Amino acid sequence: MLQVFLPHAVRAESLVAVPALTAQVTDQIGMLEATQRATLESTLRAYADRTGSQIGILLIASTAPEAIEQYGIRVADAWKLGRKGVDD
Template identity: 45%
Template sequence: MAVVAIVACVLFARQPSQAETRVSPLSATAPGVNIEIPTSTGRVVDQTATLSNDQAEALERKLKDFEKRKGSQVGVLIVPTTLPESIEQYSLRVANQWKLGRKNIDDGVLLTIAMNDRKLRIEVGYGLVAVLDDLSAKRIIDEIIVPQFKLRNFAEGVSEGVDRILETIDAAPVPATNTLHGSELPHK
C-alpha cells in the first residue's frame, strides 16, 4: 500500500485498570529486529484490551458496513509498542501486509495506536490522499482523538476518530463497491 501519513505523539497516561485483561502483548525484541505484525483477524485488532469486546465489535460492524457501502477499507490496530521501529515504519509494514484498500484503487486507511509509546498514526492509501490528506489526518488526531485520550476516554477517542475518517471518505467520490478488492479482511 503506497501511503501518505501523519503521526502524532499523544500526551496521555496509560495505566491498566484492575478489571482490565491484557491480551498477549508482543514481547520485546533485540535492537534492530522488527516486531511481528499481528494477523489481521478483522478490521479491529486490539492487542492491549483498550477496547471492551462490545466496543471492538461495534467498531468492527461500523467498519464492515462502511466497506460494503463505500468500498474503502479502514482498519484499526492498537498495540502496546512499535519499538524498536518507529510508528511510521511499523504502520506502513502493517498496511502493506494487511493489503488494506482495493487493488488498483489503493483506498485503504489504517489507524495505528501504540499505547505504551503514546503515539498514533493514520496511514492513507494514495487513492484517498486527495480526500484524507495530511492536514485532515492531523486535525482528526489533534482535535478528536488526542483530547479524548487526554481524558482517558480511549474507546471514545478511537470511535470518534474513526467516525471522522469515515465521514471524510464518505464526502468524496470513490469507485463503486463492486470494484474488486485487493484483499478481503476476515469477517467476524
C-alpha cells in the first residue's frame, strides 16, 4: 500500500460546507442586524439591475482548515454567480 502525505492537503470530509445560495447575503454568524442585511440585499439587487453583475456575500466563522482562497473557489463553483459568456 502506497501512502502519500501532503502537508497542506485537506481531507474533503473535514472541509467547511458551502451553504446553498438562497439569498444575496448569507450570514451564518449573525454579524448583521436585520436592517443591515436588508440594506445590503437592496443595494446588491439595485447594482445587479443596473449593471447585470451579480454579487453574493457570505459571512462564516472560519474556513479552517482550508485556506480562504480555496474555500472561496468552492463557493464560486457552487454558487455560479455571473452571466454565461460575460465573464463577470
